[in-house]
Amino acid sequence: MTTGAPAASPSGPPASPGAAPAPSPEAAVRLPLRVKLGYGGGEWANSVVWTLFYALFLYFLTDVVGIGAATAGLIMMVGTLWSAVFQPLVGVWSDRVRSSKGRRRPFLIAAALPYGVAAWLLFTDWGLGTAGTVAYMVVAVLFYFTCMALFYVPYGALAAELTPSYDERTSLNTFRTLFAQVGALVGAAAPLALNDVLGDLLGSERAGWSAAAAIMGAVSTLGILWTWSATRGREHHREAAGVRLRDVLGTLRNRSFRLLLAAYVLGWAPLNVIGAVSVYFAVYRMGYSEDYASLVMLTWFLAGVVWLPLVDWMSKRYGKRATYIVFTLTWAAIQLLFLLPGPEDVALFWVAIVLSSAGSMAVAVTGWSMLADVTDVDELLSGQRREGMYYGVIAFAQTATAALVVWLAGLVLELVGYQADVEQTATAMWGIRLLMSVGAAVWLVPGAVFCWLMPLTKRRHQAVLAAIEARKAGEPWENDEVRAVL
Numbered sequence: 424m425t426t427g428a429p430a431a432s433p434s435g436p437p438a439s440p441g442a443a444p445a446p447s448p449e450a451a452v453r454l455p456l457r458v459k460l461g462y463g464g465g466e467w468a469n470s471v472v473w474t475l476f477y478a479l480f481l482y483f484l485t486d487v488v489g490i491g492a493a494t495a496g497l498i499m500m501v502g503t504l505w506s507a508v509f510q511p512l513v514g515v516w517s518d519r520v521r522s523s524k525g526r527r528r529p530f531l532i533a534a535a536l537p538y539g540v541a542a543w544l545l546f547t548d549w550g551l552g553t554a555g556t557v558a559y560m561v562v563a564v565l566f567y568f569t570c571m572a573l574f575y576v577p578y579g580a581l582a583a584e585l586t587p588s589y590d591e592r593t594s595l596n597t598f599r600t601l602f603a604q605v606g607a608l609v610g611a612a613a614p615l616a617l618n619d620v621l622g623d624l625l626g627s628e629r630a631g632w633s634a635a636a637a638i639m640g641a642v643s644t645l646g647i648l649w650t651w652s653a654t655r656g657r658e659h660h661r662e663a664a665g666v667r668l669r670d671v672l673g674t675l676r677n678r679s680f681r682l683l684l685a686a687y688v689l690g691w692a693p694l695n696v697i698g699a700v701s702v703y704f705a706v707y708r709m710g711y712s713e714d715y716a717s718l719v720m721l722t723w724f725l726a727g728v729v730w731l732p733l734v735d736w737m738s739k740r741y742g743k744r745a746t747y748i749v750f751t752l753t754w755a756a757i758q759l760l761f762l763l764p765g766p767e768d769v770a771l772f773w774v775a776i777v778l779s780s781a782g783s784m785a786v787a788v789t790g791w792s793m794l795a796d797v798t799d800v801d802e803l804l805s806g807q808r809r810e811g812m813y814y815g816v817i818a819f820a821q822t823a824t825a826a827l828v829v830w831l832a833g834l835v836l837e838l839v840g841y842q843a844d845v846e847q848t849a850t851a852m853w854g855i856r857l858l859m860s861v862g863a864a865v866w867l868v869p870g871a872v873f874c875w876l877m878p879l880t881k882r883r884h885q886a887v888l889a890a891i892e893a894r895k896a897g898e899p900w901e902n903d904e905v906r907a908v909l
Contacts, residue, residue, distance in 0.1 A: 454586055454657075459595055461653020462585065463602030465531065465578040468646030469571070470606030471639050472542045476567070477698040477825070478611040478720060480545060481833060486843040487632060488548050488556060496833020498557065502564030503826030507819045510572045511671050514815020517577040518808075525658040526811070527577035527584070528651055534574035535647040541567040542640030546614075547633040568822075574647060576818055580810035583795035584658045589884045590739050596791040597735040600784060601728060606646070608724035611698075614639060615716070670809070674816050677804065679908055680797045682877040684817055687794070688824045689870030690751055690786035693758065693863035695828040697723075697779070700858045703836070707847050708855055710766045719776060727780035734784045742881055743789040748871045754782025755867035761860040782867070793877070796884050800908055803891050803900075832858055883908050 476499075484495035513530070520526045544563045551559055582599070586592060614635040622631025675681055701723075705716035737746040757778045764772035794817060798810045839854030841847065847855070879887075886904035893900035 453588070453591055454595060458585065458653055458657055459598040461649055462582070462595060463598045464646040464649030464653065465574070466599045466646075467602040467606040468538065468643035468650075469575050469578070470603040471610040471643045471646070472538070472567070472571075474607040474610030474698065475542065475614055475636065475639055476545060477695055477829065478702065479614060481699050481829065482702050483546055483632060484560065487628060488560075489843075490553075490557065490560075491837065492833045492841055493837040494557065496830045496837075498560050498564055499833070500826040500830035501561055502568045503822050503829070505565050506568030506572050507823040507826065509569060510576050510818040510822060511812070511815035513572045513576045514580065514811035514813070514818070515671065517580060517811035525581075525584075525654075527581040527658065528654060530573055530577035531647050531651040534570050535644045535651070537566075538570040538574055538647065539640035539644035541570045542643060543633065543637040546636035548629045572818070576815050577811060578647075578650065579791070579794075579814040579818070581654060581658065582791065583798045583810040584808070585654065587799065587888060589796060589881045592792045592795045593735060593738045593743065593788065596788050596795075597731055599791060600734075600787040601731055602646075603787060604724045604727045604731070604784075606643075607727075608721055609642070610639060611720035611724065612718070671812060671816060674801070674813055677797065677801055679800050679877055679879040680813065682873050683790075683793055683797055683879075684820055686747065686870045686874035686877065687786075687790045687817055688820045689866045689873065690747070690790060691821050692824050692828050692866040693754070694783055694786075695825045696832060696858060696863040696866075699829050699832045700855065700862070703841075703855050704761070704859045708765065708852060708859075709769075709772060722773070723776050723780050726777040727784045730781040730784045731788070734781075734788050737785075738789055738792070743793050744874050744877060744880065746785055747789040747793075747874045750782045750785030751867045751871045751874075754779065754785075755864040757782070758864040758867075759860050761863075762856055793879065796879055799884065799887050799891065800879065803887055803894065803905070804909070806894075832862070835862075878908050 480499060481492070481495050484490040484498065485492050490498075517526050517530055520529065522529050541563070545560075545567055547563075548556060549559060550556075582592065582595060585595060614632070617635035617638060618628065618631040620631070621634040622628045625631055625634060675684075701719060702716050705711045705719045709719075711719070734746060734750065737749070757775060760771065760775040764775065794813065795810075798808070798813050801813065802808055835854050835858055836851075839848075839851045841851045841854065883904045886902065887908060890900035890902075890905045
């Protein structure tokens with residue numbers, strides 16, 4: 424693949440002789456089921472490994488490898504901060520690619536195998552001693568996030584190119600979220616179960632973790648390859664964009680994007696808190712075994728699948744902004760319930776688990792879908808399709824927030840005196856409870872406020888699309904609806 428300035432009009436088809444023809448405008452509105460399912464395969468791949476990392480890596484480092492909680496949290500933060508810096512670069516790179524295979528899909532095929540290998544390396548302890556193991560884990564985390572950025576940023580940008588329809592993007596991202604939940608379920612629950620079986624077969628707990636991670640890496644690679652195959656010929660904007668690295672900061676001049684960016688990262692932060700802390704809460708607060716703790720995460724992700732049809736319906740009926748706001752404010756209230764349950768409050772605990780998952784579904788579906796809509800505003804402003812740059816910037820913010828959140832979680836555990844595999848002190852127990860409840864809820868209210876301020880509704884998005892076509896035709900395109908967005 425090569426990079427360079429665009430060879431065609433900002434929204435016209437590519438001039439490459441080997442390129443498949445772009446679908447007709449009518450076909451652009453609705454996507455075949457096979458394409459929606461295939462696109463979900465990439466989110467499956469990401470979710471399996473992302474959840475494995477954020478739900479279990481901190482626990483793996485502290486309770487299996489024997490690294491202190493603060494050091495373990497710092498290792499995760501170093502890797503995720505590197506990813507935060509690298510992801511905008513990948514986004515710009517993918518915008519500039521000129522290839523008969525499209526701008527995004529070449530990245531998917533290149534990253535598929537390394538991404539699976541990275542998952543295995545994360546959970547493999549080579550017995551290098553304390554200093555050597557810490558150094559190795561830093562390198563493994565850096566490698567994982569490099570592979571993740573090369574795959575996930577172009578994958579996310581691909582969604583905006585598959586269809587311009589406001590509601591069809593909601594449908595596409597509902598499928599994406601469905602696969603995210605199934606992948607998260609597998610990534611959170613399967614490794615603990617596999618570790619027991621494989622650890623017995625291979626003779627050690629550490630070997631069991633390594634083998635389980637290798638299996639997770641293999642299934643994630645297959646998911647990426649599925650998306651690469653299913654989306655063949657479906658990209659509507661294959662021409663390279665003349666994007667420069669300094670243009671990245673220009674994304675913040677897009678008001679809709681600024682507000683969505685804030686809402687997006689604040690809505691995702693609680694997921695990182697819950698992922699990092701839930702196993703500690705289940706084991707030490709509720710008194711569950713590690714095997715039973717995996718059932719907690721399984722229930723959380725399965726309940727999320729059940730909530731998806733309601734999120735999809737509300738998004739189409741009342742709009743994406745309203746759906747985000749209602750679900751996240753409700754989620755904040757529900758998350759505070761985790762202050763209450765103990766080993767004797769089983770029913771309350773499980774009810775809170777089931778209800779908590781609804782908000783995460785709304786954040787995923789509406790956030791990803793609104794981001795695709797925002798890139799249309801950028802096309803009106805710039806005359807180019809620069810989805811990769813926007814997805815890279817939002818991935819930067821999301822990953823940096825995740826790094827901060829997980830590091831803070833590890834630091835809090837260290838400060839309250841958490842010790843692995845022992846009965847926790849009252850102070851340590853309160854730390855775990857506050858992280859699971861207030862530590863998750865505190866992000867959601869400001870996220871809802873920023874989403875409420877975002878001006879891009881369905882009606883205004885349709886006005887933006889009409890203005891793009893009018894501008895191409897040299898006709899007047901500004902009106903009150905468009906100016907409200909700009």
